[in-house]
Amino acid sequence: MTKASAKESKKVTVRIDADLGQIFYQSRRTRIIQVENIKELRSGSDARYYREQFGLSQNTEAKWLTIVYVIGAGYKTLHLISPDVNTHHTLDITLRKLHAIREELKNGSGGLEMRQAIWEKQYWKSSDEEKDRNLNFNDVEKMCHRLNLDPPRDELKKRFKAADEERKGTLDFAAFRRFVKALKARPELEQIFNDLTKGSEGRLTFPLFLNFMRNTQKAVESEEDLRKLFVKILTAPEQIAAAVKHFISFLSSQENSAFGEEPRVWMDMTRPLSEYYISSSHNTYLVGNQLMGTSTIEGYIRALLHSCRSVELDIYDGDCEPVIYHGRTLTTKVPVREVCEAIMKYAFVTSPYPIIISAEVHCGVTQQDMLANIMKSVFGDALVSAPVDGRPKIGVLPSPEELRGRVLLKAKNLYVSESEPFHSKDVAVDIDSSETTSSSEQDVLSDVKSELKKVGHKVLGHVGSHRVSFGKHTHISPPLVSKTSTNSDEKDKKKVKMSYELLALLVYTVGVKCRGLNKKETYAPEHVFSLSENAANGLLKDNMMDLIKHTQNHVVRIYPKGVRISSTNYDPHRYWSAGAQLVSLNWQTCDQGLMINDAMFRRNGKAGYVLKPQALREAHKDLLVHRTKHCLKVRVISAQQLPRPRDSQGREIVDKSVMDPYVEVSLLVPDWTQSSFSSSESDTKYTPASGPQVGGATSARVVSNRTKVVKNNGFNPFWNESFSLPFDYVGDMKDLVFVKFAVREERQDNDEPLAQYVIPLGCLRQGYRHIPLHDSQLSQFLFSTLFIHTKLVSRV
Template sequence: MTKVSAKSQKNYLFKLDADQGQIIWESKKLRIIPIENIKELRSGSDARYYRQQFQLSQGYEDRWITIIYLLDGQYKTLHLIASSMDIFQLWDITLRKLHAIRQELMTGPGNEEIRHTVWIKQCWKSAGESNDQRLSFEQVEKLCKRLNINSSQEDLMRLFASADAQHRGYLDFADFQTFVKLLKTRPEIDLLYKKLCSMNDGKLTLSVFECFMRDTQKSSLTQREIESLFVRYSTRTSDGRGTSSTPDLSSLKMSLDGFTAFLLSSDNSAFIGQNGKVHQPMTHPLWDYFISSSHNTYLVGNQLVGSSTIEGYIRALLHSCRSVELDIYDGEHEPVVFHGKTLTSKLSAREVCEAIMKYAFVTSPYPIVISAEIHCSLHQQDMLATIMREVFGDALVCAPIEGKPLSGPLPSPEDLRGRVLLKAKNLYVSESEPIREWDLMLDTESSSAEASASDSEPMREIKEEFRKVKLREVEAVKELKEEFRKARNVFNRVRGRHASPEKSLPRSESKPEQKARMSVALVALLVYTVGVKCRGINKKELYASEHMFSLSETTMNKILKQGADDLIKHNKMHLVRIYPKGTRVSSTNYLPHRYWAAGAQLVAINWQTFDLGYMINHAMFRRNGRAGYVLKPEVLRKTEDPRKSDKEHFHHHKQYNLDVTVISAQQLPRPKDATGREIMDKHVDPYVEVSIHTPDKCYPGSSSSFLSTSSASSASSITSHVHAHRSVTTMRTSSVKNNGFNPVWQETLRLPFECVGDMRDLVFVRFTIQRDGESDGEPIAVYCVSLGSLAMGYRHLPLHDSQVSQYLFSTLFVRCSVQDA
């Protein structure tokens, strides 16, 4: 196929290895793309954006394949043109099917038989040179070394001899499967199984299993559901299937294989809500939800010289982001999107809107909020409004929906399924700008005149009604301002300091200013998300239910330093957006749970930067079926329950201990070089670090740090501190020397933490597997989860790389429990 880049077009031989799960080609060196690293496949018209970028003929479109993947921590693209339609269809169909299988395996635990089959084929293929191969002991020993299996030659020889039942001196594929089964034995599970069986004459019966589920796993399943699980894993045959007959529960017992299969299954998922379905009610007003939000969505690099691309929007939307940002400036012909006053490249606003519309509801059906900063002229604002109406069509909210007037609560995500909302600052209601009725009238007349030629009679009537609504809103704000001016003068007279004549005049009369005017066509698109300037958060300042403002993290930190009470109360009935400060030029992220804890709904992060802030955001929005909307804790929502006031909730501080027994890990990944090949000569001496992250002190009575006096294992170390607006406690295990295949620790760590208002959803736990001596380097694997979503008891945690992409075979076996301190 022809590999296309901005600089050249060259022909290469591409190979698709299904067993190894790789795309392979050789240019100056061997190149490899693991199929599980592929983020998206585009072909035909879906990849038109790139074909047009390279200025290639439309004749190539029906043979074009674009592969977007992650390698060495970076997003990369591979553009291919197949030499014929037959080759294109063969590659497109096969690659999509293989990718779908890998993606299914990477959704979490479960599918253990398929996962094992994929892994064993991968090992078999890499151990020899042909499909009809026979493995000698030397080849098996070499394979074990590659897998970082730390067994002595004597132990390997013993396992090899046991698998070579016919004493032929080699292993065929069936023998190799036996060898792998022996190699993957789990003595730590065997020990747990025997401990449970000792409770009932050496048998794991239903009563023992039920006690295990209730007391250790903290299961909320019904009696019947537990019985169904017990039957399922007690009647499994050697091939993993169940029996067809109805068993007698009293005579059943669960075998070690059945118990192991249960612990590894999706029925014992570490993540509560692993079924991937939306399980929270979606009928609350928008302000009752945390909303997955992106900052500078158009960037894939840093804020000064990074590239602006529609890829940023596509990636965010496909990961269920529900609020994207546009910074809009005048373009040569139409408005453009880029980061103002920087060297970042520019995008057509129309192309951005088309990408948003195409990918908006692929992952989640719930509404998209476009947060726009408008820096363009009145004429191009009109063009922007036209573009949005043309591209989004009926999906664009340009008037209140039926039953949800502006005077009442905001609509719910369910009310707005499949809809697009525009949020921008309305200069006519923003306190930062003087209001001039003649300015508004001029804009209205101009826009009406321009639109009259093309608008239908019903549309002109709708626009006329909307113009009247906006005028009434302007008049209401003017009256409020006048009342405020009178009240201020009365206050000054009472104190004996009469206001000067100049100060008593409205600002527009005392000091004429040139106001940045705003297109009424654009104002008409602001319905439930009307941007206004924050005039303060207190009882004196009143905001309409549709008014929302944006605060930088710097401003937000100042507010929180003074106390979060007023802000929390405001956020119960208004939307607020938080964004990173401008000095984060390398696009790093703050920790979003600090601002979620104050009730802020749209806490925007830089999705192009894979740091701890990104990881916590990812962990939050894995919840609720990846809908991009997560219901806020009850204490942060407006409820009708009068029994407890907000202050009582937030004065309720409780200390806990998170006890984590780090038991073992399975098949840790080897480090890879920049081409995707494993580094074979690098030893892995893994240890596990567990950290718990809580929102810092912004509530009355919260403790800046809390250390338990309880002892942890002697091999562990503990640190606890409050730093850069975060509270974190960290502990680690000892290291296991040269074993990345099945290291066993069996160490218990105790992490103290404080929880306010019982908001465990805003406490995050991160498990990090590091190489001993390389604590500052790239971790081997990570897993981050909200404590409210972490299932207790014995669980296998799926492990991810630093870009939060799941490893196909790697897991960490732990036992977790939360105890009162």
């Protein structure tokens, strides 16, 4: 096939191994793509953006396939042009079917036997030299090392002989299956079954199962539903061996998953927009850092396919039509029209609920008119608009259900914003631009120094005339970091007129200046103001109850401060606890903040809209001062097939050592005690948030504990350690508390976990559960799980 890129197109040979779940292609060296790491397959016209970027003819479109996948810490793309249409069709169909199978396995719906069969083939065929021959003892010893297991040699020989029933001295595939079956035995699961059936001679009856589900698993399903589940999992209840097998299979199945909500939209979607958290992105066009990253439609596609419902556009005058980029930086530009076409194409693939386009409009009136016409032509009837004169007054915001399939534009209405007199004191809470911060100049310079060091010296080599140094007197020229203080005379000079064409598109999301939160200031239901995290932190400290009251009927957007040059994120639940709906994150950076966001919006069928807790939707102050103390009791029992790190070509890094893993469990709690929720007492059992924090204050309270280290076993480490994590929450808002499981390696130099998983406490089903594990890009490992037991109790 032809591998296309911006630099050159060249012939490559592509091979697919269904058993290994891998795509191989030869470039300078053999590259590997794991099928389960594929995020999207785009064929034909769906990949037109890249074809046109590379300047290739339209004749290639019918034979074009773009594979979007993740490896290590980032997204990659592979563009393949088949020699003919039939070959393209075969490749396209094959990869889509293989990907669907791997997704089933991730979700637990593929069945235990199917998972086992695929795993066995994968390791039987794990290297070319072992593919067509039996395994001797040395082969098995090497295989165990690849499996991240280093058992004593005598024990391994004993297992080898037990599997070699015909005494051949080698293992054929049937003997290999016996060997790995013994290797993958789960005595901890068998012990649960034995304890459960101790008084019934090993027979699992429905009363015993019902008792287990009610008291251990804290199941809330009806007795009838639990009886159906019992019949489903125990197809041979009279045979004890079969009952053990089916019960163990149940504990690993989707019916017993840790995430306790159905994969469908189940929340009431008929409430006003202000009553929902809305999945939101910041600087969506960037796929790199804020200073010199690439602007592309790819950021919009990725966000929308992950159920993001609010995307950002920073719009400036272009040569012919408006363009999008990060102003006063070295980022590249992308035409508005291309971005709008991408948004329209992907807007409702994952979720049918409304898209909010948060636009910062910096272009003149002529190109504002162009912008409005581009949006009307691309979005058509999906775009919400209304005549400027005579539009009806809105008493309450419409619901997500009423706005299904619609596109809303949010931009600042200058005729509303500029009609108010400007006061310099407003700067602290009135910043509707990601280029501006509300900190003092000294604070900004300190933050920028810290962030530039994270981005690295590579950036400094491209800065050119923009002088940056890390000496005693750091200087940042205006093109790199925009103003940190505003003079009213300067502001008057920079006023931009607004197009009436654009004004007609501002209906339910009208950007306005925040004039403070007090009884003297009134806002229409459609008025939306934006706050930088610094401004929001000030409100949380001094006026949190006023902000909560405001967000009951009005939408507020929070965004990261402009000096987060390396595109880091805050923890969003800090602002969700104040009722803010549009808490925007840098989706190009998969850190703890984005993981919390992903966990929150994994709920409600990935609709991108989650109903806020009752305490934040209704004017019940008594709910907000009701603070309760709890304890999460966690038993970390075991892990299964922990992943090895991979190199940049997708190959597992197999060195001489076998990992020594341990597990860290953390509760991430909104800082209730630093807000209006605070009680007179303090709880000293909390620890500060771990990890680097930009700009000082932490976003959450963290309480954590960890297991001991298991030596030389990343295949089936067994801890069986218990600990208690004390915490509190306000107004029964446990959905704003998140649990983070991180598997770490004792000898690892950096702070990056081997695998991790974040889940809202309100969704974590208690009892015995298998936790799926994710990599640094939120891709789920196919066979890696963590087996735990949890119990939530109140404490006095």
